[in-house]
Amino acid sequence: MSTSCPCGLGEPYDLCCGRFHDGSRTAPTAELLMRSRYCAFAVGDPAYLLGTWHPTTRPKRLRLDDDRVWTGLEIIGRTGGGLLQNEGTVEFRAHYRLQGRSDAQHENSRFVREAGRWFYLDAR
Template sequence: MKKPCPCGLPEPYPDCCGRFHRGDQHAPTAERLMRSRYCAFAVGDPGYLLDTWHPDTRPKRLRLDPAQEWTRLEILGRTGGSLLQNDGTVEFRAHYRYQGHDEAQHENSRFVREDGRWYYVDAL
């Protein structure tokens, strides 16, 4: 049996977030974009993170710390962000291990859809 995607959904990475990371498809909802961005942290893909960050708030570069191991994602809530909407939020808790300590990042992220693509804007 194949290992589930790091984003927490049961599909294996190549069929789940891997298709977004490869550019085969764009995430259809704000939550799927958030999951795929978490997964990009987990697999070490800063290019995808920058590509899905809204140009108005995107940093010029992004360096991931290879010592930070992302271990689990919890979706705590969402507003909007569906197939038929153009904005939404996703509240989540991202668990990670760093220097032998278990930590978590809690955030309520804001997303917008422009020209059919979802982008991460910022944290509320």
């Protein structure tokens, strides 16, 4: 039996974000892409993060901090980003532990859909 997905939706990882990470599906909405990207941080998958980052803002490489343990995701709000839209934002708080201290990253991320595929663009 698969463990629960770190994105917080309560589904098993392989039926939730795992299907996006393995390439068998693409995220149909901006929020699901954002959740799958958070999950990629949690499971240590920089290739997925780079692959879902828009080419105009994507870094050449990405190194994840092995000492940061992602502990939860809180969706604060969203605009657009639906099945029939090409732009959207997702505001969230990503909780983590680092060196024994709890903290959170608060971000309002922008996403764009091109050729039917969502990409992370940048954060505001």
